[in-house]
Amino acid sequence: MDFNKEVFKEKFKNRLDEKYALDVKDATPQELYLTLSSIVRSSYSRYWRKTWKKYMEDGKKQIYYFSIEFLPGRLLMSNLLNMGWLETVRDALKDLDIDLDEIAEVEKDMALGNGGLGRLASAFMDSLASDGLPGNGNGIRYRYGLFKQKFIDGYQIELPNEWLDSGNPWEIRRESKSVTVRLGGKVYLVDRGNYLEPVYEDAQLIKAVPYDTAIVGYKNGTVNTMRLWDAEIPSSEEAKYRTIEQRREVEDLVSVLYPDDSKESGRILRLKQEYFFVSAGIQSIVRHFKKYNKSMNKIGEYIGIHINDTHPAMSVAELMRILVDEEHMSWDDAWKQTVAVMSYTNHTIMAEALEKWPVHIMQQVQPRILQIIQEIDRRFVEEKQGKYARDMIERTRIIKDNQVRMANLSIIGSHSTNGVAKLHTELLKDDVLHDFYVMYPERFNNKTNGITDRRWLQIANPELSKVLDKAIGTEWRQDPTKLQKLLKHQNDNKVLNQIANAKLKNKERLAKFIEKETGIKVSTDAIFDVQIKRLHAYKRQLLKLMHIVKLYLDIKQGKVASDFQPRVFIFGAKAAPSYYYAKAIIKCINEVANMVNNDPEIGDKLKVVFLEDYRVSLAEKIIPAANISEQISLASKEASGTSNMKLMLNGALTVATLDGANIEIKDYVGEDNIFIFGLTKDEVYDYYNNGNYHSYDYYNNHEEIRRVLNAFVDGTIPNCQAEGQEIFDSLTKYNDEYFVLRDFESYVNIQEMVDRTYSNKRHWNQMSLVNIAYGGMFSSDDTIKRYAEDIWNISPLKDEKHGTYSL
Ligand code: GL7
Structure with missing residues (x-):
């Protein structure tokens, strides 16, 4: 039925009755919110189905944005806006004595990210759909979102963020699209004449179950998919899990989002998370791709995988594993396709955020992936020998001092590396990734971030x-x-x-x-x-x-x-x-x-x-x-x-x-x-190069600075002696890093x-x-257009006239 205020009101009352057997005046904001979201969802569903079918029929190249974080926030209002319903629904609800803003407040933020990086991923989801581009998300469905922050006596306290507690109306569990991810164990290669077959021993099998969320484009009828993976015990493996601890280990795989910018505990778990969503994502992409009878030798023409920061860098090795081990492609052919499929964004030059993983941990998490990375590294060194100085090869190779350098893997294994603002990209080219820029100048480009x-x-x-x-x-x-x-x-x-x-x-x-x-x-x-x-x-x-x-x-x-x-x-x-x-x-x-x-x-x-x-x-x-x-x-x-x-x-x-x-x-x-x-x-770098910044002199010579800093340690600011001293020392004694x-x-x-x-x-x-x-x-719509044109080579479906979503 066509969408208008009166029809919507009827629909709303009926749905509330069907779902909860309630009249509007007896319903809680939570019930009203779930009723509204259920109407929204049933109205975009058919466009969701149509969109991916059209991508298939048109033989469109599709892009998959792999990100360990997504930070969409709330979805109700943005879905209403993008469907063209917002004002009418607000009005209709007012007639029923319901304040839309109040019921929107019920929705818990989907906070599966730390900050800018995760939020950008979500802005890009919105923009891909709004530009009508065939682009999907791939990530992890964390049981707990980023911690809930409270202040007690001025201190930060972290509480669990149980965002799924009252249900998430936007996701669909797709049991039938599950795949199996293999972790740990040992691997041997058996020679089968024309290929080497990896034989696994004692590996742990995890059932990866996708939960799909619709990403509704702005008034264009395009509905893309953000796919987040949950981890479960496969029924065939049940007998192996005898204790609660063992079962919990599987749950833990997707239970928390790690705070990205800190020294982490549980590092092995983090690497398992990275492999888990990468492997699940690539397996499901390949399965879908093969269903439509495309030749694996052309996968680079039809599929793009974007490595959002280095967390999904193992994508390079995982795709190689599937192409070589399972599809029996030659290494060289597989490599050509992999580089064509992959592209990478660097989001920071902060050294602590450039991931490095000890070889022995990588071995523990997925031994076959380590082998493949070692082979990529070996071939890289071989190919560059004679062309570049030895120390340059040492700086750029993937494995060095028993560490796997994930940025190096991402750059070597992809056709594009971009920074996220002009200055940042210049710094990558001139400084942080300069060696790579010399080797592969054509791979480097800038894509300044955007917002929706x-x-x-x-x-x-x-x-x-x-x-x-x-x-x-x-x-x-x-x-x-x-x-x-x-x-x-x-x-x-x-x-x-x-x-x-x-x-x-x-x-x-x-x-x-x-x-x-x-x-x-x-x-x-x-x-x-x-x-x-x-x-x-x-x-x-x-x-x-x-x-x-x-x-x-x-x-x-x-x-x-x-x-x-x-x-x-x-x-x-x-x-x-x-x-x-x-x-x-x-x-x-x-x-x-x-x-x-x-x-x-x-x-x-x-x-x-x-x-x-x-x-x-x-x-x-x-x-x-x-x-x-x-x-x-x-x-x-x-x-x-x-x-x-x-x-x-x-x-x-x-x-x-x-x-x-x-x-x-x-x-x-x-x-x-x-x-x-x-x-x-440039001034900052001059200080670095000359080592001539002495923060203590600033404290000593500037009365204003002294007056302010002393307030942190002389009791002027009450109740923070220890913290005040720590800050004071960092700025004076330890030379004020920033x-x-x-x-x-x-x-x-x-x-x-x-x-x-x-x-x-x-x-x-x-x-x-x-x-x-x-x-x-x-606008992230513009940013994403540039990714689409310069990096991914994808284009929108032919423009079709689209009215508002019907009911
Ligand atoms: C970040 C950058 O710090 C931030 O400047 C940038 O806007 C954002 C998105 O590109 O990415 N890099 C990073 O590791 N985090 C960021 O927010 C956590």
Whole structure:
């Protein structure tokens, strides 16, 4: 039936009755949420079926995005929006006395990722579908998502995130598509004349069961699949599992998501996870591929596998294993196909995140995969001998000092390596991966990250969206680059005021939320100054904290500048559970917050709010209300960043170092519409090369720095002696790895400029407008088009006219 408000209302009442035998007025928000999601799901189902059938019929090349993390957040609103239903459903529910926003709050975030990397994977899922491109996700269905964060006495406490507890209406368990993954044991090669047959002994067999989630494209009828794997005991193996511990070992395989950026415990388990989802994914791809009678010698023409960071790097060896061991292809033919199939994105230059695995662990996890990697390595060295210097070959080969270097495997085994922002890609080419760039210049390319404007503007910020519709029409909803039309209104007071008004309403909404969550009352007259991202030393939340302490001391000592503007500092950040330094910073932020917020002399001049449990759905509440976006990582360290893009799109002005995608933001909006400070990448590298940074001198020679740092250790900031001392020592004794003291003065100066600018509201609104206008340049729809054209060589289905989804 055609979709309209009245038909929907009937359907909704009937479905609620069928499912729960309830009237609307007797149903809980949870029941209403599950009823609505069930209608949504049954309406996109047939498009889901049609989409993959069409891909097959058209003989389309398909891409599989392999990622150990996906961070979609909530799906209800984005599905409603993408189906073209959002406003009508909101209206219809209102007629039934139901507030859509309230029932949307019931949904637990799907938080199968740590931060930017996982969120990017989900943005790409949305964009692949919205661009009508044949692209699917492949990952792990973790029982527990990223931990739930609580603060107790200012300390971070990690609680399990049981996101599946009340059921997940979006997934479908596909028992019939299960595959078997082999782990551990021993392997022997038996000569069968024209091929070597691996014979396995004592391997553990795991049943990998896929759970599929539909990814609905924006108003185009395309519905792609994100496939996440669960691990179970195969029925044939039941007898081998005698104890609860043994059974638990299988469950554990997919039970938790590892915090990516910490020193991990359970490393073997992590490597097993990596192999598990890679093997399950590739087996199911090959099985599907063969069903449609394609020759394995052409797999590279029809299948692309994207290695999202190095976690799925074993894909290279797993595909080789299947092609050589099971399909009996020659090594050379198999290698040609594998390199054609694979492509790789590097997401960081931080050394601790470039995975290396000891050979003996790899042996333990999957001995055949180790053998194949050793053979790839041997052939690589053989091929490069004579062409390159020996030490260069040693630096680039895969296995060195008994370690398997996963980035090397990914680059050697794929046809494309990309960085995620211009500066990052330059650093890869010139420095981190320079040897590879010399060997394979044609494989390197840049793909600056993007965000989905649908979630971050249309859904999260309806106030601003309405203003935009009125000012420039609705075209931007389909094509966010059209937001540039806003530039014509730079001097249009009406539009400027409307933008300011939307911001004010969003600030009021957030202020209410803050009061409800924390009891802290904040004034919407103040600048809402936001830093939201994982807690990491290189991201320099500490620089922000030092600035806050400086302002606090200034006020206490009566040194406030005449154009000082009140501020509400808002933090959202999780620290990896074993990252003690990051946790010390959290504790100190919370103690500074206590000190500042409860000091009557400070009043509304400063407030510090650290919201618990930062996650996608919380970001959706904070971002629309931000005036200032803090993007203050040490230049060269943040590969791209993506909250920088979300915040500018919502009209926040950026305080930034020249790092990651901040540089591209600056290039679009111009220097006058962004607040740039701090060392450049070249200056940072000069310090590295000359070894002449002495942070203690900054402490010693700068009274301001001394005053602020001393507050961490002399009792001024109460209740964090140990943590304060740790921070103090890291910045003075241990030479301040991320140049916090070096950039402090420049940071304070730019913040004074922020104050002066804010005192001229009209000018501020103009700057805000320019940022919104260029925010559309970072749409992940565009980013993904470039991946599709330059790396994957895939194209959309022929454009078909598509109305809204029927009921
Ligand atoms: C990251 C980068 O740190 C971040 O700058 C980038 O925006 C993101 C997506 O490309 O990838 N790399 C990484 O290991 N994590 C990231 O968020 C966890």
